[in-house]
Amino acid sequence: MNLAEGFRSREVTAPLVAEIARSLERPIRIMEVCGTHTMSIFRHGIRSLLPEGITLLSGPGCPVCVTPASQIDAMLAAADREEVTIATFGDLVRVPGSDRSLAGARARGARVEIVYSPMDALALAQREPERLVLFPAIGFETTAPAIAATILAAERTGIANFAVIEANKTMPQALAALMDDPLLKVDGLLCPGHVSAIIGSRAYGPLAERHRLACAVAGFEPADILAGLLSLIRRINAGEPGVENCYTRAVAEEGNVRARHLIEQVFEPVASEWRGLGAIAASGLRLKKQYRRFDGLARLGIAVRPTQEPKGCRCGEILKGRLLPPDCPLYGTACTPMRPVGPCMVSNEGTCAAYYRYIGVTDIPVSLKRRDECV
Amino acid sequence: MCLAIPMQVVAIDGGSDEVLDPQVALVESDGVRKAIRLEMADRLPTVGEYVIIHAGFAIRTLTAEEAEYNLELMRKMVDMLDQDGGPAGAVR
Numbered sequence: 384m385n386l387a388e389g390f391r392s393r394e395v396t397a398p399l400v401a402e403i404a405r406s407l408e409r410p411i412r413i414m415e416v417c418g419t420h421t422m423s424i425f426r427h428g429i430r431s432l433l434p435e436g437i438t439l440l441s442g443p444g445c446p447v448c449v450t451p452a453s454q455i456d457a458m459l460a461a462a463d464r465e466e467v468t469i470a471t472f473g474d475l476v477r478v479p480g481s482d483r484s485l486a487g488a489r490a491r492g493a494r495v496e497i498v499y500s501p502m503d504a505l506a507l508a509q510r511e512p513e514r515l516v517l518f519p520a521i522g523f524e525t526t527a528p529a530i531a532a533t534i535l536a537a538e539r540t541g542i543a544n545f546a547v548i549e550a551n552k553t554m555p556q557a558l559a560a561l562m563d564d565p566l567l568k569v570d571g572l573l574c575p576g577h578v579s580a581i582i583g584s585r586a587y588g589p590l591a592e593r594h595r596l597a598c599a600v601a602g603f604e605p606a607d608i609l610a611g612l613l614s615l616i617r618r619i620n621a622g623e624p625g626v627e628n629c630y631t632r633a634v635a636e637e638g639n640v641r642a643r644h645l646i647e648q649v650f651e652p653v654a655s656e657w658r659g660l661g662a663i664a665a666s667g668l669r670l671k672k673q674y675r676r677f678d679g680l681a682r683l684g685i686a687v688r689p690t691q692e693p694k695g696c697r698c699g700e701i702l703k704g705r706l707l708p709p710d711c712p713l714y715g716t717a718c719t720p721m722r723p724v725g726p727c728m729v730s731n732e733g734t735c736a737a738y739y740r741y742i743g744v745t746d747i748p749v750s751l752k753r754r755d756e757c758v
Numbered sequence: 759m760c761l762a763i764p765m766q767v768v769a770i771d772g773g774s775d776e777v778l779d780p781q782v783a784l785v786e787s788d789g790v791r792k793a794i795r796l797e798m799a800d801r802l803p804t805v806g807e808y809v810i811i812h813a814g815f816a817i818r819t820l821t822a823e824e825a826e827y828n829l830e831l832m833r834k835m836v837d838m839l840d841q842d843g844g845p846a847g848a849v850r
Binding site for chain 1: 763764780795797798799800801810812813814815817818820824825828
């Protein structure tokens with residue numbers, strides 16, 4: 384049985400597209416919060432299937448993109464240490480800090496290894512006991528439990544040369560801060576699938592209520608996304624704010640209690656700096672007191688210092704849904720996937736990378752150029 | 759990158775060493791077997807069940823019936839739309 388075929392087949396998606404076109408009563412603006420949604424929407428050409436009245440904005444759901452340059456600089460300072468190996472998810476290595484990236488540091492001799500899971504970083508530490516292996520803890524609620532499980536495994540197995548660089552972020556607080564922005568006009572949120580698998584669909588209840596928002600939790604296949612959009616349109620039409628779970632195969636109303644328990648065992652909430660959004664109270668995770676010895680930067684005596692974001696880079700406004708990539712003066716000229724200036728052009732899940740890959744520079748549809756609509 | 763398709767567990771493997779040989783669920787995709795960590799799963803899967811995966815970790819376990827049911831839901835929704843446009847909230 385191939386389940387993927389079912390969620391992608393035209394037989395399933397075509398009637399959804401038709402119903403979306405039939406249902407749309409007025410122009411609406413929907414933010415897709417998650418970077419994987421952004422990429423999937425482009426990859427499957429979903430924008431071109433939707434009626435003109437639906438504007439899709441990308442939100443702050445690409446973990447690498449929302450990590451500020453100051454934190455990248457601290458990782459670079461760690462990478463410069465003789466004894467340190469940085470073991471990281473691949474999309475981080477090309478993200479520029481204030482003057483270079485981890486890839487640049489590696490070219491000049493730093494040890495930077497790409498791993499697919501924090502557990503791989505721990506295994507590397509076990510194989511190379513003379514190195515201090517640091518895993519940059521980038522990611523949201525879906526990645527944090529994996530990192531917590533890795534820290535617990537390091538503790539149980541007594542592997543002392545493994546630590547993390549604290550950088551995890553949590554989504555509801557950032558969404559709340561974003562929705563408080565009077566300049567951002569959004570009718571509905573397409574809520575991230577796998578963050579919701581951990582925090583549960585009911586985590587968006589307060590947000591929906593406070594801002595009278597339509598929210599739909601959706602998976603990443605075309606049928607999932609279209610079903611999510613349809614749910615949002617119907618709620619918006621009916622004037623019924625609330626949360627609809629369109630991704631029941633992964634998301635329970637109460638979320639994944641076991642995974643949340645892992646987070647709570649190892650981490651506690653802390654104020655966190657988001658690229659573009661600034662500092663947001665209780666939107667980050669730091670190690671609890673009993674696990675502070677896994678704080679890699681503290682172990683090396685490295686502090687995160689405020690720094691300038693790359694000059695001319697508009698990633699911050701793109702992450703807030705205020706601008707679309709073609710509105711950035713660097714897009715496609717000074718900033719391309721080959722030579723990225725900002726993180727949104729680097730990551731697989733970055734909005735600019737998705738635009739560049741699937742729309743390009745010369746062929747920007749008129750509907751995407753209406754700058755007045757995206758402020 | 760997140761993957762929304764449930765993968766069927768073909769075997770449970772490992773467990774002799776917590777770090778070097780952890781207990782994992784083996785899933786198969788296009789003939790390639792992948793080892794999936796189970797620490798985060800909402801419950802441990804058995805062979806024949808399905809898991810939703812994020813960054814090498816299972817984040818949700820589904821029975822085969824649940825996995826099939828979801829696809830069936832999609833099909834039903836389509837049928838309903840074909841009939842009358844369907845009620846609000848038909849997508850659950």
